Amino acid sequence: MIAYYLALSFVKALVRFTGGFFALKGRLCLSKYLHSNYISKEKFYSICTENEIDNPDQRISQDVERFMECVRKLLESLVIDPFLIAYYTYSTAAINGGNLIGPLVIYTYFLVSCFFCKLAVTPLIPLIFEREAKEGYFRYVHVRIRQFSESISFLNGEHFERLKADGMLDSLLGVQKKVLEKGIAIKFFTEFFNFFGAIVSYLIIAIPIFTGVFDNKSKAELSQIISLNSFTSMYLIYKFTVITDLTDVVGDLAGYTSRLGQFIEVLEKVQQDKDRFSIIVENDAIADTEYFNNHFKGPNSNCIILEKVSVKSPDGEFKFLIRNLNLKLNPGENLLITGSNGSGKSLLLKMLAKFDKYQKYDDTGSTIFIPSFPKVMFVPQIVYLPEFSSINEILGYGCMGNDSGFFSCDVNCVGYREFGISDVLDCLEKVKLTHIIKRIKISGEPLSILSEKFEVATLSPGEKQRLLIARIMLWKPVWAIIDEGLSNIDEDGCKTLFKYLEELKISLIVVEHQDANFFLDNSSLNFKNLVISNDNN
Structure with a gap:
């Protein structure tokens, strides 16, 4: 029993x-x-x-x-x-x-x-x-x-x-x-x-x-x-x-x-919607192979080309915010995009970022050629830093795996790009963020500065934007597209950051609501100015 x-x-x-x-x-x-x-x-x-x-x-x-x-x-x-x-x-x-x-x-x-x-x-x-x-x-x-x-x-x-x-x-x-x-x-x-x-x-x-x-x-x-x-x-x-x-x-x-x-x-x-869109893009790409070879290969491989691009409002009215925009930017050229609220500036950037939701609003047979990540990197309007992360994870954030179809980069098993401690410290010094190292509890090894977690919430909005610019400087993309990403940094700070980006030969596309004189008067960067107006309708 x-x-x-x-x-x-x-x-x-x-x-x-x-x-x-x-x-x-x-x-x-x-x-x-x-x-x-x-x-x-x-x-x-x-x-x-x-x-x-x-x-x-x-x-x-x-x-x-x-x-x-x-x-x-x-x-x-x-x-x-x-x-x-x-x-x-x-x-x-x-x-x-x-x-x-x-x-x-x-x-x-x-x-x-x-x-x-x-x-x-x-x-x-x-x-x-x-x-x-x-x-x-x-x-x-x-x-x-x-x-x-x-x-x-x-x-x-x-x-x-x-x-x-x-x-x-x-x-x-x-x-x-x-x-x-x-x-x-x-x-x-x-x-x-x-x-x-x-x-x-x-x-x-x-x-x-x-x-x-x-x-x-x-x-x-x-x-x-x-x-x-x-x-x-x-x-x-x-x-x-x-x-x-x-x-x-x-x-x-x-x-x-x-x-x-x-x-x-x-x-x-x-x-299914994404696959359907991909098929359309693939068919268009096959049809435009000759055009692609003529305009987007060799020295033009890093160009940004927009032809007959029209952007519609996603608010249900689907009115045109931008109509028949033609633009070609070569590496080394900088562009300033200005316009009033709701004129379609950020929506245009979302199309450049290849968001399917916004690409479907453009049904006019337009052509957009833009290099992929990490040749093109964005600094979004709403700052985001991964919580409970290390400096290395924040600065290496965004790296794609080998199966992504994107540009290959040095990626480890946890999905972010690693940088040397000397490069990181030098970059933090340039963006005036070396003081955040003091907030990190170091466990003994010098390299632990890069791997120890710290509270992102302790950073001010300006410090967060500087950290995103530091990320751009470490990755060294061909293009940096900044959507009001410097709004919490003073003019002198912006000039200093632009100087370092220029030294790294990083071309800029900057979206701003405010007075464009600060950017246009910066003769060293020689910004072109694209004004988007509601009158485009």
């Missing part, structure tokens, strides 16, 4: 371990699959900006984990239970003299209970979907409060943010309340069928007795048969009720499956 209990305990522990390992491995595979399809060139930007689905970050970080946890619970129950159900079905029939009435009654009882539980769980699925969406929005509000805490404090917006967070919480709990209300039906049916199972077991015992199956048995034998019959039928019913009790898990699983399925559908749709 002790050996039996030891074996049973070992099997159950093994099943639990196997289930947990399966959930862990499943989360790893599913999350990496979503990562590879979501965090990819152009695709995730399109998903985040078009708002086809809510909270893609939550679907990967939370929904996948809960989905696999639901699968684990179901599998752990279904691994052993089918064998136990088969064994006790046979035992119940054998005790009743081979009569299958008892097992058939139990199976019918189980099917009826499943039917009612399905009726109860169906209206719960969309509510679970909505609940998880509200959870994502509520979390996002708190992430933004943490991210923009300084700005909120300056703007005296704590009261507004508190009211907004309270409103999100009320909305979330309102849906949670509906889930609880709908869950009452599930709980009622599962508990009812659990209790009613005892009555069914007595019915199963009574059927063979009153039909005369055991008339030839003595009282002692009949008592033994009733005891065995009661045990096997009760246990068989119990195993079925355990499965019925998983209705809550099935409801949650259906909700998470719906959310992840929708996410995958959107990813596939974006990929």
